Amino acid sequence: MTEAFLPFAKPSLDQAAFDEVIDCLKSGWLATGPRVKQFEEMLAHYLNVPHALALTSATAGLQLSLLAIGLKSGDEVITTPLTFVATLNTIAINGAKPVLVDIDPATYNINVERIEAAITERTRAIIPVHFAGLPVDLDPLYALAEKYQLRVIEDAAQAIGAKYKDRLIGSFGDIQVFSFHPNKVITTGEGGCVSTRDENLAKQISVQRFHGIDREAWNRFSKNGSQHYDVIAPGFKYNMMDLQAALGIHQLAALESIIEKRTLLAKRYYEKLSGWPELTLPTLPAFSHRHVWYIFAPLINPEAAGMDRDDFILAMKEQNIGIGLHYEPAHLYTYYQQQFGYRSGDFPQAESVGSRIVSLPLFPDMTLEDQDRVINKMAVVFKRK
Numbered sequence: 001m002t003e004a005f006l007p008f009a010k011p012s013l014d015q016a017a018f019d020e021v022i023d024c025l026k027s028g029w030l031a032t033g034p035r036v037k038q039f040e041e042m043l044a045h046y047l048n049v050p051h052a053l054a055l056t057s058a059t060a061g062l063q064l065s066l067l068a069i070g071l072k073s074g075d076e077v078i079t080t081p082l083t084f085v086a087t088l089n090t091i092a093i094n095g096a097k098p099v100l101v102d103i104d105p106a107t108y109n110i111n112v113e114r115i116e117a118a119i120t121e122r123t124r125a126i127i128p129v130h131f132a133g134l135p136v137d138l139d140p141l142y143a144l145a146e147k148y149q150l151r152v153i154e155d156a157a158q159a160i161g162a163k164y165k166d167r168l169i170g171s172f173g174d175i176q177v178f179s180f181h182p183n184k185v186i187t188t189g190e191g192g193c194v195s196t197r198d199e200n201l202a203k204q205i206s207v208q209r210f211h212g213i214d215r216e217a218w219n220r221f222s223k224n225g226s227q228h229y230d231v232i233a234p235g236f237k238y239n240m241m242d243l244q245a246a247l248g249i250h251q252l253a254a255l256e257s258i259i260e261k262r263t264l265l266a267k268r269y270y271e272k273l274s275g276w277p278e279l280t281l282p283t284l285p286a287f288s289h290r291h292v293w294y295i296f297a298p299l300i301n302p303e304a305a306g307m308d309r310d311d312f313i314l315a316m317k318e319q320n321i322g323i324g325l326h327y328e329p330a331h332l333y334t335y336y337q338q339q340f341g342y343r344s345g346d347f348p349q350a351e352s353v354g355s356r357i358v359s360l361p362l363f364p365d366m367t368l369e370d371q372d373r374v375i376n377k378m379a380v381v382f383k384r385k
């Protein structure tokens with residue numbers, strides 16, 4: 001009997017979420033409405049911030065955040081080359097330049113010590129990315145931002161529930177952007193949100209996510225609402241649907257147990273794979289933190305493994321195991337080379353990690369037997385005895 005294909009990620013949705021979606025469909029309110037409002041209140045409460053704004057994606061959140069801080073053509077924004085390309089795309093599409101700073105090869109996060117040297121008169125903001133759900137070292141980063149009067153937009157797409165020291169990511173600083181894509185820690189299908197303590201930023205993001213209209217759309221149709229509205233800025237169509245929020249309400253309620261399961265699986269990978277010369281396991285920083293294990297991403301050591309990363313992914317696929325790739329460094333993409341002159345060799349740590357990194361299967365509904373199967377198949381692929 002052949003075993004079923006095991007994907008590297010899969011959303012874990014419970015019966016309450018399924019029921020909520022059916023209730024939402026039956027209610028007739030599919031677009032932004034009471035369930036989005038409830039989800040936003042839950043997010044704001046969980047993150048302990050005054051403003052949590054639900055959106056269609058984290059990409060939309062990055063775009064709206066960059067507009068809200070007043071990013072202009074010719075500005076520079078400092079970020080990492082080891083991220084999903086949306087981080088860079090949203091900078092570039094506004095006519096600004098993503099100025100990249102190499103990663104710390106231990107944590108795969110931006111090397112905060114190297115940021116200061118990249119700051120120029122054009123620098124407007126820093127976008128740290130909490131890679132895999134492990135927080136960037138934020139105290140020195142925010143100290144720099146204050147010294148140079150820079151905005152910080154945390155790309156927390158992978159990091160809902162993560163803690164820096166004892167503080168939840170999203171509960172301090174300027175703006176955080178979260179993703180609820182199906183592969184992420186929790187999901188609404190597509191979806192995302194922005195959290196901020198800043199009233200003005202919240203107002204602008206709220207207005208520009210819906211055509212620049214200065215009022216929640218659903219008020220207009222409620223008993224006390226009027227059909228009139230004003231437009232105070234050009235805006236997008238980035239509002240979350242109630243159908244999405246129906247999932248989010250129950251995913252957020254399950255977040256702590258989801259993080260527990262992700263952490264258990266990560267710990268077991270550390271236990272079972274430690275000492276394998278074919279792999280370099282991820283390193284954890286010295287500061288106290290809570291990692292949320294969006295992915296468990298070791299590096300393949302090609303010499304010891306007898307194969308490179310791409311061969312490993314193919315070999316595991318033949319064993320019915322899905323392996324993810326997060327990410328090849330963004331400065332190697334054609335657009336970023338042509339537009340900004342980036343070249344192979346510019347960020348050697350990101351290139352070394354990006355050419356060897358793999359994401360092993362890890363999702364809340366994965367069983368320990370599933371995980372043992374992954375490890376056994378890795379032993380087969382590496383021809384371990």
Ligand SMILES: *Cc1c(COP(=O)(O)O)cnc(C)c1O
Binds near residue numbers: 060086155
């Ligand atoms: C997934 C991801 C995004 C984009 O999230 P979407 O919700 O799919 O737009 C942005 N940045 C990082 C670091 C991500 O992992």
